[in-house]
Amino acid sequence: MHSENQPISNIAFTSTVKAIQQRNGSRQAYARMESGSGWSSNITDEIKSFIEAQTSIFLATNNADGQPYIQHRGGPEGFLQVLDEHTIGFADFAGNRQYITQGNLSDNQKAFIFLIDYRQQQRIKLWGEARMIEDDPALLASLTPTGYKARAERVFLFSVKAWDANCHQHIPMRFDAADVHEALKERDQRIKMLELEIHRLKNI
Structure with missing residues (x-):
């Protein structure tokens, strides 16, 4: 320790x-x-921005026997919230109802969050302890993204004990579908403008 x-x-x-x-x-x-x-163990402003921009994370826990388990958690940008320089919180949405992560944390609070941004080719690893809160509706409401069509069941709080930002080596560059859609939209608009300009010049 x-x-x-x-x-x-x-x-x-x-x-x-x-x-x-x-x-x-x-x-x-x-x-x-x-x-x-x-x-470091303190969440800096730069790391806070990175954390809160993520839409997909991997959460690792262990049961009482040390058996590891990794679970994916996702949501709209901002679903992860940095509550203070040592705490990350998010609303836990209804899923497949296996409750493996919740069971593991009941026996062993040590947890790990792995964040990877393929567009920026950056990854951050966070070690800490986690717990689920099921009896705080006000906190749950404050962490539930507005307009997101999912049922929030409980709050997940992660206490950061250490974090490390890895180099970008071997991280493939990938883009979200929304980013690709926006880029294609801008391209199509540019093509349309150029076609109109060509048509105008032909008729001069």
């Missing part, structure tokens, strides 16, 4: 991980990162 005398990255870089880094030649570089401005 992180303490004031230990780097925040220890939440991921256990002694076993560090030994493997040492064996493979990357430990020195990560040690320099740990003594500098590497990982």
Whole structure:
């Protein structure tokens, strides 16, 4: 567990991980990162903007036996809200009613959120603890996106203990359908304007 005398990255870089880094030649570089401005536990304004722009996230939990589980969560831009410099919240919408994540968090509050933006080729990893809140209608209402056609059932709160922004290596560049539609719309409008101009010039 992180303490004031230990780097925040220890939440991921256990002694076993560090030994493997040492064996493979990357430990020195990560040690320099740990003594500098590497990982953080505070959500900065820049990271806040990135988080709240996402429409799709991956949420990892473990059950009491350590069995991992990854679940996708999605919604309109802004469905993820940074409530303070250590807390992310969102409305949990009705799904397939398996309740694996909720069950895991009942036994083990440690959780992990993985964010990836294919357009910007950027990813952010967040370690922390999470809990579900089912008895706060005011908070649920405040986190439910306006006009989104989904039934919000409960609140998900994630307490950030550490985050790290990875490099863009190996991230393919992809675009959302809405972005592609808007680009094609602008192209078609430009083509129409050029066709009108060509028609005008032919009739001069």
